[in-house]
Structures are given as C-alpha cells and as structure tokens.
Amino acid sequence: MGCYQENNREYGKKGGDIMRSLDREDIENLAVGATILGTGGGGDPYLGKLTAIQALEEGYEINIVDVKEVPNDAFIVPSAGMGTPTVIVEKIPRGTEVINAFETLSEYLGRDVYATMPIEAGGLNSTFPLAVGAKRGIPIVDADGMGRAFPELQMTTFHVNGVPVTPMALADERDNTVLLKTCNNYWAEWIARDITVRFGGTAWITLYSMSGKELKKAAIPGTLGVAEKLGATIREAKENRESPIEVLLEITKGKGLFKGKIIDVERRTTGGFARGKANIEGIGEHKGQTLNVQFQNENLVAIKNNKVIASVPDLITLLDLETATPITTESIKYGQRCFVIGIPCSKKWRTKSALEVVGPKYFGYDIDYKPIEGVMEEIG
Amino acid sequence: MGCYQENNREYGKKGGDIMRSLDREDIENLAVGATILGTGGGGDPYLGKLTAIQALEEGYEINIVDVKEVPNDAFIVPSAGMGTPTVIVEKIPRGTEVINAFETLSEYLGRDVYATMPIEAGGLNSTFPLAVGAKRGIPIVDADGMGRAFPELQMTTFHVNGVPVTPMALADERDNTVLLKTCNNYWAEWIARDITVRFGGTAWITLYSMSGKELKKAAIPGTLGVAEKLGATIREAKENRESPIEVLLEITKGKGLFKGKIIDVERRTTGGFARGKANIEGIGEHKGQTLNVQFQNENLVAIKNNKVIASVPDLITLLDLETATPITTESIKYGQRCFVIGIPCSKKWRTKSALEVVGPKYFGYDIDYKPIEGVMEEIG
Numbered sequence: 001m002g003c004y005q006e007n008n009r010e011y012g013k014k015g016g017d018i019m020r021s022l023d024r025e026d027i028e029n030l031a032v033g034a035t036i037l038g039t040g041g042g043g044d045p046y047l048g049k050l051t052a053i054q055a056l057e058e059g060y061e062i063n064i065v066d067v068k069e070v071p072n073d074a075f076i077v078p079s080a081g082m083g084t085p086t087v088i089v090e091k092i093p094r095g096t097e098v099i100n101a102f103e104t105l106s107e108y109l110g111r112d113v114y115a116t117m118p119i120e121a122g123g124l125n126s127t128f129p130l131a132v133g134a135k136r137g138i139p140i141v142d143a144d145g146m147g148r149a150f151p152e153l154q155m156t157t158f159h160v161n162g163v164p165v166t167p168m169a170l171a172d173e174r175d176n177t178v179l180l181k182t183c184n185n186y187w188a189e190w191i192a193r194d195i196t197v198r199f200g201g202t203a204w205i206t207l208y209s210m211s212g213k214e215l216k217k218a219a220i221p222g223t224l225g226v227a228e229k230l231g232a233t234i235r236e237a238k239e240n241r242e243s244p245i246e247v248l249l250e251i252t253k254g255k256g257l258f259k260g261k262i263i264d265v266e267r268r269t270t271g272g273f274a275r276g277k278a279n280i281e282g283i284g285e286h287k288g289q290t291l292n293v294q295f296q297n298e299n300l301v302a303i304k305n306n307k308v309i310a311s312v313p314d315l316i317t318l319l320d321l322e323t324a325t326p327i328t329t330e331s332i333k334y335g336q337r338c339f340v341i342g343i344p345c346s347k348k349w350r351t352k353s354a355l356e357v358v359g360p361k362y363f364g365y366d367i368d369y370k371p372i373e374g375v376m377e378e379i380g
Numbered sequence: 381m382g383c384y385q386e387n388n389r390e391y392g393k394k395g396g397d398i399m400r401s402l403d404r405e406d407i408e409n410l411a412v413g414a415t416i417l418g419t420g421g422g423g424d425p426y427l428g429k430l431t432a433i434q435a436l437e438e439g440y441e442i443n444i445v446d447v448k449e450v451p452n453d454a455f456i457v458p459s460a461g462m463g464t465p466t467v468i469v470e471k472i473p474r475g476t477e478v479i480n481a482f483e484t485l486s487e488y489l490g491r492d493v494y495a496t497m498p499i500e501a502g503g504l505n506s507t508f509p510l511a512v513g514a515k516r517g518i519p520i521v522d523a524d525g526m527g528r529a530f531p532e533l534q535m536t537t538f539h540v541n542g543v544p545v546t547p548m549a550l551a552d553e554r555d556n557t558v559l560l561k562t563c564n565n566y567w568a569e570w571i572a573r574d575i576t577v578r579f580g581g582t583a584w585i586t587l588y589s590m591s592g593k594e595l596k597k598a599a600i601p602g603t604l605g606v607a608e609k610l611g612a613t614i615r616e617a618k619e620n621r622e623s624p625i626e627v628l629l630e631i632t633k634g635k636g637l638f639k640g641k642i643i644d645v646e647r648r649t650t651g652g653f654a655r656g657k658a659n660i661e662g663i664g665e666h667k668g669q670t671l672n673v674q675f676q677n678e679n680l681v682a683i684k685n686n687k688v689i690a691s692v693p694d695l696i697t698l699l700d701l702e703t704a705t706p707i708t709t710e711s712i713k714y715g716q717r718c719f720v721i722g723i724p725c726s727k728k729w730r731t732k733s734a735l736e737v738v739g740p741k742y743f744g745y746d747i748d749y750k751p752i753e754g755v756m757e758e759i760g
Contacts, residue, residue: 104561174567176560177562178559180558181557182556182557183555183556194574194577194578197574198571198574
C-alpha cells in the first residue's frame with residue numbers, strides 16, 4: 001500500500017522555477033494539517049500560522065517548490081523551532097529569532113542559499129520556514145526530514161542518509177546566537193538541547209544544510225502539500241457541519257484507534273522535553289476500555305488494555321471528537337473527548353537502520369516495532 | 381601601598397618587537413607562581429606546564445610581550461580553559477583543544493591576530509596561552525583580566541571596562557566547537573557554563589577579543605612576570621632548603637593569615653563548578669583556633685574563629701607548609717599542613733562597580749568587602 005507522502009499538488013511556473021504561492025487560507029490549512037502529522041508535537045498551529053500570515057501582510061510572497069524542481073547543486077538550509085512545546089505556548093516567539101539563526105548560519109557558510117524547508121511536520125515547524133523563505137526571498141521546499149515530528153535532532157531521514165546536523169545555528173529572542181559544529185549528530189542534539197534549556201526552553205535553529213542532490217535522496221517529499229490537504233479537509237467539513245475523519249483517514253491511509261474521554265494527564269518538563277502520558281477512557285464502541293498514550297514532545301506509544309497497538313515511528317494523533325482539530329501534547333486537558341488515529345510512517349522509517357534511530361527501543365520501550373497496518377488487522 | 385602587579389621584567393628586542401622568550405625553567409616557575417595567584421583555582425600547574433614545554437620541545441618559541449609594547453590597533457585574542465577543576469585533573473587535555481577554539485574564533489573574526497594572552501592567573505590558565513601563542517607564531521601578552529583566578533567569565537577587568545566576552549569559541553577533545561554571541565557578558569557565562577557541562581566538565585575557550593588600545597585600559601599588566609618570579613622564589617628556596625614564604629609575601633605584598641592542618645574538606649560539583657569548604661585546625665601560633673576557607677573553583681572567603689578575615693576579590697591561597705607549593709581547591713586533602721596567605725587584589729578590583737562584579741555579595745555573602753591590609757591590621 002502507498003503512504004500519504006506520495007500525494008502531490010499542482011505547481012505553476014514562477015520566475016523560471018516551478019513553484020506555487022500560498023495565500024492566507026493555504027497557510028491556515030497547512031498549520032492545522034501539519035499539526036495532525038506533528039503527532040502531538042511540532043508546535044501549536046495558531047502560533048505557527050501567525051508569522052507566516054504576517055509575512056504575507058507585509059507584502060512578502062510565500063513560494064513552495066517541489067523537491068523534483070530543486071537543482072542538484074542548489075544549497076538548502078532548513079529552519080525550525082526546538083525545545084519544550086509547553087514553554088513555546090507561554091513564551092511566544094517574535095518571529096525574528098529564526099531569521100537571526102538563518103542569517104548566522106548563512107553568513108558562516110558564505111554560500112547562496114537556494115531555499116529553506118522544514119525539518120519536521122508540525123503546527124509551528126511546518127509554518128516557521130514559510131516566513132523565513134518569504135523574508136529572504138527564497139522558496140520553501142515541499143518536504144521535510146521526518147514526515148511527522150520527532151523529539152530529537154538526529155531523528156531525521158537526513159541523518160539516516162548521512163547528512164550532518166551541523167554546522168547549526170541557534171538563536172533566542174535576546175539576540176543570543178550559537179554556531180555549533182559537532183563530531184556527530186548525537187552530539188549536536190546533546191549540546192543543542194542544553195542550549196535551548198539555557199535560552200529558557202526554546203531555541204530557533206537552522207541546521208542540516210544540504211545540496212539538492214542530498215535533498216532528493218534524504219528528504220521526505222510532499223509533506224507540506226499533504227498538510228494543506230488535511231487542513232483543507234477539516235475546514236470544509238466544519239463549513240458543511242460534517243465529520244472530516246473518514247477523509248483524513250483516507251488521505252493519510254490512517255486507522256481509527258480509539259474514541260474516548262481524557263481522564264488523566266501527567267506532564268513534566270525534564271531535560272528540555274515535555275514528557276508524560278494521557279489516559280483515555282473509552283466511549284461508544286470503546287466503552288469499558290482504556291487507552292494510554294505516552295509522549296516525549298510527540299506521542300510515542302498507544303497502549304490499549306495493556307497491549308501496544310501503535311508505536312513510533314508510526315504516527316499517533318489525538319483529534320477533537322467534534323471538530324477533528326488535532327490536540328498537541330501540551331494542550332491535552334482533562335475531560336476532552338477525542339478520537340485517536342494511527343497513521344503509517346514514511347517507508348523511509350521502516351528500514352532496520354532507521355528503526356534504530358526512531359524505533360520504540362530507542363525511547364526505552366522493550367518492544368519490537370510492528371507496522372500499524374498489521375497491528376490493526378491483528379486486533380481488529 | 382603598591383600592589384604586586386606593578387612588578388616588571390626585562391624585555392629584549394625580537395623580530396622588531398620588544399619581547400622575551402621563555403625556556404623550560406621559566407615555564408615551570410610561571411606555572412607554580414601562577415597557581416599562587418590562582419588562589420585555589422585556575423588549574424593544576426603540572427598539567428599547565430606540560431603543553432607549553434611540549435611546544436618548546438617541538439621547536440616552537442614562546443615569546444612574551446609587555447602590554448606597553450602592543451600597538452593600539454593590534455588585535456588580541458585571549459585563550460583559556462573553563463570548567464570544573466576537579467574534572468580537568470581526571471580528563472587531561474590533549475593540548476589541541478584550545479588551539480581548535482582559537483582557530484574557530486580567528487576564522488570567524490577574519491582578522492590578523494597579533495597576540496594571545498591569559499584571561500586569568502592559574503597553573504593551567506597562565507600556561508595554556510603559551511602553547512597557543514607558540515604554535516600560532518604569535519607572542520603572549522604579559523597580562524590577564526583578573527590578576528588572579530575567578531570562577532565566572534564576566535569576572536574580569538575586561539568586563540568592567542566594557543569589553544564583550546563574545547564572540548567566543550568553545551572546543552572539546554572530540555572536535556566539537558561552539559561559536560557563541562550573546563546579548564551581554566552574563567549571558568555568555570550562563571550559556572558557556574552549560575556547554576562545558578555537556579562537554580563533560582571542561583571546555584577550551586577563546587573570548588574577549590580586543591584591540592591593543594582596549595588592552596591597555598582593561599587588562600591587569602605584568603601577571604605572567606610576577607608568576608615567574610614567585611615560582612623562581614619557590615624553586616630557589618627548595619634548592620637552598622630555605623622557606624620562601626617571607627619572599628613570597630614581599631613580592632605579593634601579602635600577609636600570612638593562618639598556619640594549620642586540614643581537618644575537613646567538603647567538595648561537591650554542582651552547576652559546572654567545584655564548590656565546597658575546608659576546615660583548618662591551627663598549629664603553632666594558631667593552636668586552638670580554626671580557619672574555614674570556602675570556595676567556588678577559587679577560594680572566596682577565609683573565616684577565622686567566625687570572623688571573615690579575607691574575602692574576594694583579595695587573594696586567599698593555601699601553601700604547603702614545607703615546600704610553599706600552592707594547593708589548589710581540588711587537591712586539598714585531609715591532614716595536609718598548610719600556610720594560608722592573603723594577597724591584596726589589583727586596585728582595578730577595588731572600585732564600587734568592580735566590587736559589584738566580584739565582591740563577596742555577588743557570591744552570596746552578606747558582608748562588605750574590606751581590603752585585606754586593613755583587616756589584618758585590625759585583628760593583628
């Protein structure tokens with residue numbers, strides 16, 4: 001079976017290159033849809049859309065370029081936010097931090113940057129690169145390095161394909177900047193994570209600079225287009241007072257896992273991450289059952305009646321039962337009614353070497369990864 | 381009265397500039413003498429001398445230049461080690477780390493570097509810049525930014541005179557490097573300290589780059605020359621089987637504070653610092669009395685019979701009772717017999733604004749700083 005990343009959008013010719021522009025509605029759709037792919041993390045869609053929409057209002061243009069259109073010798077510098085989601089919603093970025101990080105790295109590299117792009121999918125991390133691209137007058141590549149969100153820097157298909165995280169720049173709202181070069185990608189995560197803690201919980205980063213050729217090998221293409229489509233589906237369903245869930249599952253090739261009410265949330269901020277778990281009491285067809293979802297910024301595993309029914313790298317996303325609005329880990333609240341869905345990850349994550357980087361064992365769960373499609377068929 | 385920093389050495393003309401070269405014995409003297417000025421911190425003299433002597437053995441030349449000889453438009457990049465002294469003695473540097481940091485910053489600055497220099501006095505931090513200068517073919521300025529050692533980056537006369545800590549480079553033994561730019565010098569300390577912890581307790585750094593004009597205003601001149609003289613005094617006394625203490629006190633304008641035996645040491649490594657205290661039971665003329673010395677990498681206060689008799693920024697140094705070898709905070713041991721001396725700090729530390737940076741209140745002691753000369757006269 002296919003996976004959602006194979007989806008594509010229409011591109012038109014722009015300034016010699018094949019690109020498409022985003023308007024305000026596209027951005028709003030993208031922010032909401034990316035939050036579904038963010039699988040509990042990747043940042044809040046409301047904050048995410050703000051800087052991109054502001055860039056539009058200031059007269060900048062947001063142009064998206066397809067991976068296939070990027071020249072092999074082009075140079076791409078991704079951009080993102082890093083840190084504790086529970087902090088980002090209280091310590092709202094100005095929007096200039098990530099541009100500061102981008103300038104720091106570009107200046108150091110001393111090369112013409114063809115485009116920026118997200119490293120992960122998420123309400124914030126799919127949309128922040130839009131403002132960076134707009135303000136720098138460069139396009140944003142419709143791709144990312146996860147096809148979802150993950151909590152650590154080395155958890156990308158870039159890493160799995162040998163692209164180094166560093167040189168990497170980090171910036172905060174006080175104009176503190178750090179340029180980091182490490183001996184490997186795990187050291188980049190180790191040091192950068194601590195800097196985000198010293199910065200107050202969040203940092204704005206540029207990293208994983210790579211050529212167009214590397215991009216084509218290492219990136220997960222089409223994530224922005226899929227996010228837009230998911231967001232548009234939710235918007236249309238809301239306008240028509242219909243449930244978008246069936247269409248969302250169809251686009252993502254996802255499965256419904258559980259319907260229930262949040263009866264307990266445990267959340268702690270340790271080591272620069274938001275960690276915790278949510279217990280969900282079944283309603284409707286799941287009455288009498290419970291689902292336990294555990295997270296480290298992103299949802300890691302879903303345990304139904306003491307059996308793991310979904311785990312990283314597959315996506316586990318909580319949607320509001322009425323509106324299908326995705327619920328990020330930092331906004332899970334007691335009493336919320338939700339629908340939990342599971343989405344198969346990109347096939348790039350299903351190799352042995354990739355699973356060593358993002359499989360359940362890396363996160364401390366002594367279980368073997370089983371693709372969600374199989375588990376769902378098994379448990380019915 | 382004068383202070384020890386007014387001491388000067390003989391300089392000869394070398395390659396157009398007025399410089400003097402150090403030989404192996406000079407380096408050994410400098411390392412031991414600098415440890416006295418290191419006031420418990422600044423690193424171990426044995427480790428310190430190794431890289432400098434190795435540079436000599438590899439055929440490099442170590443040239444010292446006086447502050448007065450540095451052209452106003454010359455560009456100086458100091459170099460140092462940073463971190464927990466208790467870790468440095470167990471995790472011995474290769475010697476290339478600090479050169480790596482130096483290269484990182486020089487490359488970023490893109491300017492010709494005229495000289496390097498220490499930022500503080502200490503067994504390690506007075507000698508590491510010697511190897512950097514030797515290997516880069518540049519002289520080392522006979523000066524520093526403390527005239528002693530202090531635990532935090534902003535505790536320099538450079539800072540008090542408006543020289544920014546950043547851009548600053550940090551390196552470790554794995555070739556991890558960080559280039560840091562912060563909004564102020566306290567932020568530099570805050571972020572850099574944490575990076576040293578992530579590096580494993582120590583980092584090798586270059587920082588406080590400045591012009592010759594700034595150097596003349598902001599530096600404490602002559603520290604290296606004084607350190608050499610102190611070390612030479614101890615060496616000669618050892619050869620003649622005499623006590624060097626009287627001469628040491630004469631050179632430093634210091635005072636004997638206490639003679640005793642270490643009966644208790646409490647040491648903990650927290651937040652990247654070695655903190656703790658030592659209790660010393662009096663012997664000879666101090667029989668029946670106790671002295672308590674508290675430290676954060678460096679000795680901060682000396683409390684005799686519950687009365688503070690010396691405090692930062694004045695220097696408190698423990699010397700071995702037999703050999704007058706200085707005892708660093710990480711090498712204080714139960715049963716050691718020692719002589720505790722107090723040395724007046726540079727007059728640059730005795731202004732109101734300087735005392736806000738390095739006075740006892742900054743370290744959490746609710747006492748007013750009293751110059752050691754006065755206190756000693758008061759208590760006799």
